Amino acid sequence: LEQTSPDYVIYFIGTPVGTLVVPIAKKVKTVVGFEANENTFWFLKANLCLNKITNALVFNKAVGDVAKKVTFYQNTVNTGGSKIKPIKDSILYNYDSPKQVEVDMVALDPFIKEQNLTKPTGIIMDIEGAEFFALKGMQDTLSKTRFLYIEFVPHHLQNVSNTTVDDFLKKITPHFSKAVFLKDSTNFNISGQEKQLLEHLKLLEKNNVSDDILFTK
Numbered sequence: 001l002e003q004t005s006p007d008y009v010i011y012f013i014g015t016p017v018g019t020l021v022v023p024i025a026k027k028v029k030t031v032v033g034f035e036a037n038e039n040t041f042w043f044l045k046a047n048l049c050l051n052k053i054t055n056a057l058v059f060n061k062a063v064g065d066v067a068k069k070v071t072f073y074q075n076t077v078n079t080g081g082s083k084i085k086p087i088k089d090s091i092l093y094n095y096d097s098p099k100q101v102e103v104d105m106v107a108l109d110p111f112i113k114e115q116n117l118t119k120p121t122g123i124i125m126d127i128e129g130a131e132f133f134a135l136k137g138m139q140d141t142l143s144k145t146r147f148l149y150i151e152f153v154p155h156h157l158q159n160v161s162n163t164t165v166d167d168f169l170k171k172i173t174p175h176f177s178k179a180v181f182l183k184d185s186t187n188f189n190i191s192g193q194e195k196q197l198l199e200h201l202k203l204l205e206k207n208n209v210s211d212d213i214l215f216t217k
Contacts, residue, residue, distance in 0.1 A: 003122055003147050003214070004028050011120040013063045013108075013134055014127040016040055016080050018047040024124075025053045032117060036062035036072055036103045036127075037082045057117075062105040063127065065136035070105045073098040083128035087162035092155060107137030122147040129153065129160025135171035142175040148215040154205040165201045173197070176215035183211050 004010065008028040015021050015033040017040060025031045025048075033056060035041045041060040048056050062070055062084060071085040077096040085100065086093055112119060123138075123145055125131055131150055135142070142148065150172075157163055173179075173190050179197055180187040188197040204211060 003149070003216075005121075008121040009118045011108075011123045013123060013125040013131075015044050015058065016126075017043040018051075020124065021056060021058075022047060022051045022053060025056050028121075029055065030118065031056045032120065033058040034061050034063045034106075036060070036084070036105075037074055037079065038101070038103070039074060040079055040082070059106075060104075062103050062130065063108055063137065064105040064130060064133035065107055067104075067106050067110070069102045072101050072103040074101055081128060083160060084130045084133075086129065086160040088159040090155070090159050093159070108134065109138055109140045112141060120145050122149070124149045126151045129156030132157065132161040132163045132168050132171065135168075139171070139175075142172070145175070146217055148172065148176065150213055150215070151210070152201065152204065152213055153210040154208050157205070165205055166198065169194075169198055169201060172215055176217055178216045180214045180216075181211050182214065 004024060004027050006029060009030045010024055010028050012021055012031060012033040015035040021031055021033055035044055038060055044058060062072065073083055073085055073093060075082045075096055075098045083093065119141060125134065127134060157165065157168055173194055177190050178187060179190060190197060
């Protein structure tokens with residue numbers, strides 16, 4: 001909330017039921033949300049209605065690097081853990097025998113143009129491991145975005161998107177100047193400390209420690 005202003009347009013890549021969407025919508029001009037899980041999407045729309053939120057535009061779509069159909073795990077024990085089918089599956093993701101469904105994926109850069117959407121002032125992203133794919137499809141958007149709030153989970157990188165910390169970071173750092181880790185407020189100036197930032201992420205990966213990261217211009 002500290003990063004918002006009444007004239008901001010905030011994109012949520014992954015909304016769950018609207019726990020953050022609702023309070024932030026009350027403080028900004030517009031929110032645009034993407035939620036792949038059709039069951040969660042129903043609750044999101046109900047939550048927006050109950051709270052009389054009229055400045056939210058939401059889409060029942062996954063966000064990735066291209067427009068296509070993808071297999072999606074609808075988890076039942078923790079619906080917030082639902083995700084696109086991991087490249088490397090694990091008991092971490094299929095322990096509750098999730099229902100597998102096909103969902104529409106879009107790449108954000110072309111989707112914004114096709115739908116004639118206002119580009120985001122800031123992006124809040126939590127899509128259970130598909131962040132790397134989404135980042136690949138929003139490079140133009142990131143170049144014009146003031147901040148990116150993103151979840152970093154080592155096993156998601158390794159299994160869901162099967163990518164490296166290096167490649168993950170390369171999709172972000174060209175567009176921002178500072179990174180702040182929310183758990184302990186560790187921060188890096190990207191222009192002079194990109195190597196240290198990468199080392200910090202690799203240490204988190206080695207210790208299997210998750211964190212949320214705020215990237216700003």
